[in-house]
Structure formats: C-alpha cells, structure tokens
Amino acid sequence: MRVDLSTLLVILGMALATYATRAGGLWLMQRFEPSPLVASCLRHTPGAILVALVAPMVITGGLLGGVVAAVTVLVAARTGNVLLATGVGVAAVWLLRTLA
C-alpha cells in the first residue's frame, strides 16, 4: 500500500472543500436567500471550469482533437450517455489513425 503524506493532505483538502459546498447551501439557507445574481454566477461556474480545462486540450490536440471533441459532443448530446460518447470519441481517434 503506497501512502504519501502530501497526497493524503491534498485529498483531505479536496474532501473538505467538497463537503463545504454541500453543507454550505444548507448552512446559508438557515440564514438567507442567495441573491439571484450570485445564484446565477454559481450556476454557470462548474460548466465554465470544465470548458476552461478542456479548451486548451482540444486546441493542443489539433485537427484530431477537434474531430474527437465534435464527435463526442454529438453523441453525448444525442444520448446523454457519457460512457457511450467517450467510447465513440476514442473509437473515432483509432479509426482516423488507422485510415490515415
């Protein structure tokens, strides 16, 4: 069993941060209502974080990256199934590389 202190501390930090978001809403609700503006910003933030993470990856992946992203988005939008969309996207890479 490999245990590393810095890893454990980071995991603990992640767990506390996550729990804080889960308990936070309840804690706040006992005190007040979030303003519509704040609630709105909160709603958009998770998607924005993912976009911020993914955008440079797609660009770094070049044309192939763009194609994979497009295929994955299409399948995910149609089926709502993350695993299926991922599988098709990865298969698309394999297919394009095999044909090229």
Added chain:
Amino acid sequence: MSETAPTSAPVRRSCIPASFTRRGLLLGVRLSTVFTLGSLVDGVLFGALARQAGLGAFEAMLMSASVAAGTAQLVALELWTRPLPALAIVLTVLLVNLRHVVFGAALPRWFLRLPRRKIYGSAFFLYDESWMLAMNRFEAGERDAAVLVGSGAAMLVAWTAGTVVGHRLGSELPSLDALGFDFLVMAVLVAMLVGFWKGKGSLLPWSVAAGVAVVASWLLPGSWYILLGGIAGGVVGGLADAR
C-alpha cells in the same frame, strides 16, 4: 409511499412534518438503482485513470470515498503533477463543486427542521443525481428526508468499489495509445461538459471561459488558467443572466 392528499384546510408550513427513517433510506437505495450502476461503471473508469495519473490504490479509494465528486476528481487528476499544486487543486475542486451550494439551498425548507446531525450528515450525500431524485420525491409529497441519504449512500458505495476495481484493472490493460486512449481523458471531459450545457445562455460564458483559459494557459504557469477561465465564465454568465 403514500402521498398526502390535500385537506380542506390549508396546512401551514410550520406544520409540515419531517421524518428520517429506515423506510426512507431503503426507498432511496431502491430508487437510485440506475444511478448506482452508473456510479459503479464511472468509478471503474476513474480508478483506471487515477492509476495512470500516479495515484496508489489506497489513495484512489480514499479520494473517491471522501470526495465523492466524479467531475471534480477527474479535473484534479489533470492537475496531478509532482510536486502537487495543492492550492490550485483544492481551489479548482471548490469551484467545480460550487453548484452543490445551490442544491443545498434549493432543498425544501422543512429539511431544516431535522436535527442538525441529520441535516449536515445528509449533506455529505448531496450528489447531482441523489439531489435530483430526492427533490423529485419531495415535490411529490415525500417528507422522509432519508431518501436523499439512501440514494447517495448506494451511489457512494458503488463509486468507491468501482474505483478500487478500475485501479486494479488498470495494471492489466496495456498502453492503449494506439487505440486512441491518449484522447480518453479529453473525450470524457467533453462528454461530461455536454451535461452542463444550459442552452443559449451558456454560449457566452463558455466562450469567455474558453478564450480566457487558452490565453491564460499561454501566459501563466501551471494550472491557473483553469481557475481564471472558470471564474471569468461564471461571472460573465451571471451578469448576462441579470441583464
């Protein structure tokens, strides 16, 4: 579950009972079956990716059991370099999970009538699916708050077990770059991203997030581009909605 039929006299909000029973727990477990299976499979995927990122079996299991947030955990894996950028990872996890604040705030107010231990204990099981499931029941008249915990707990067990299995299987799989697995992480994240799309209102904040992130990734070291892009997108989204 018996639905409370409306009586002739309107029930005052302060009279709505709130319970937390074993029946509710079991109901939650039963209702969440599809989500639980999904969590198992997603856990396997996470376990394998965690191994690739350099996490040990115990570390991966601990992360899944204590954080229990798939998207945030995947994003954290992307930042998993040595030395660990602890602050960036924790802050990013915080931001990715901010929606939970809104989930908690959206729970029916009778939830707050439970003993503190049960309120804040339930919070640990507040996932996208368990929240949706519980809210669905609550709006239909359910007053047993344990439905949330039951569904969440089932998903947590499956997620953690899947992580362990996936981490184990990771060693059995050969390097699969030729099969396109170097694009696996990108594909998973893009697929998850689709689920966050809220319609036309997402176009502007997402464009801003992408633009800021790409530019910041050229100009700033490490992973700060993720936080900047995320915050920029979130703020723009909120402001645009308010106009």
